[in-house]
Amino acid sequence: MKPWLTVVIPVHDGERWLGETFDSLVAQSSSGIEYLVVDSSPGDGTARLSSSYSDRLDLHILRRPDLGHWRAKTNFGFAQARAEHVAMLHQDDIWLPGRAAHLKAWLADTPQAAMHLHPSQVIDASGRAIGIWRSPLPSGNAPLEPGLLLRKLMVQNFIAVPAPVIRRDAFMAVGGIRDDLWYTGDWDLYLKIARHGDTVYHADVLTGFRVHGQSMTVSGSRDAADFEAQMRIVLAAHADFLPAAARAGILRKAEASIRVNTGLAAASRGSASALLRTFLAILSLGPHLPSFLHDTRLIDRVLPRLRAGLIG
Structure with missing residues (x-):
């Protein structure tokens, strides 16, 4: 069958x-x-x-x-x-x-x-x-x-x-x-x-x-430049399909998300200053912060990694 x-x-x-x-x-x-x-x-x-x-x-x-x-x-x-x-x-x-x-x-x-x-x-x-x-x-x-x-x-x-x-x-x-x-x-x-x-x-x-220390995401993110480039390639490939009226706001949050992701990857490699940069990138969103946290599911993604000892 x-x-x-x-x-x-x-x-x-x-x-x-x-x-x-x-x-x-x-x-x-x-x-x-x-x-x-x-x-x-x-x-x-x-x-x-x-x-x-x-x-x-x-x-x-x-x-x-x-x-x-x-x-x-x-x-x-x-x-x-x-x-x-x-x-x-x-x-x-x-x-x-x-x-x-x-x-x-x-x-x-x-x-x-x-x-x-x-x-x-x-x-x-x-x-x-x-x-x-x-x-x-x-x-x-x-x-x-x-x-x-x-x-x-x-x-x-x-x-x-x-x-x-x-x-x-x-x-x-x-x-x-x-x-x-x-x-x-x-x-x-x-x-x-x-x-x-x-x-x-x-x-x-x-x-x-x-989530674990041997995953491809954890091991691959050690090359910070390539890790960031992977996200920017996707952003560039699809940005033009966004509605014109909403594009600027969506891309602003997407850029902040890339900074947060690269900062968290650096923090997982033991960089304490990366956590501060990540925090500042989030704060820079100002009134867009609530929608950013909602859209990125940041807490859903970060807390389990903290519990697993993959950040910090």
């Missing part, structure tokens, strides 16, 4: 957390989902671990050592997908109980939506829940107001990677994930999808997004 959902899991030496990821999928007790594990590992440990779940999941292991990063592996996996809807799941993230049932109901109710979103629980390296990452969007079962997602998302990426479910034809139509955006490839994708079709935002917290 044709699956109703394809989940692409890009992996590379994923043995540390991948078992927990698969366990969360087995616990869904839902049929009709295919899982494509796109494995670039040099050894066979990840493939062996994945294979041990093939009797409980419709799981297919695609060995692709030539695909060196998550963007290429995800694009490849989505191109192979048999379902009309696709989702990403990284090797250190999890699904929370009941997610499959919720997704199936949403897709049956609003199959034409280009993307469905929901909040994510933030978990630490041990799997402990340390926060909730929500979006500054109204929740419900109807598509968002046209243009709202684009306007909010331009200020800051507030979508955790395991949360979206995307119509496969929409993903292919917008060109998938850019190879050159190691940090902001998902953000760029969501902005493209926001312009392509409707999005529905649901209030249910259904995935676990793991």
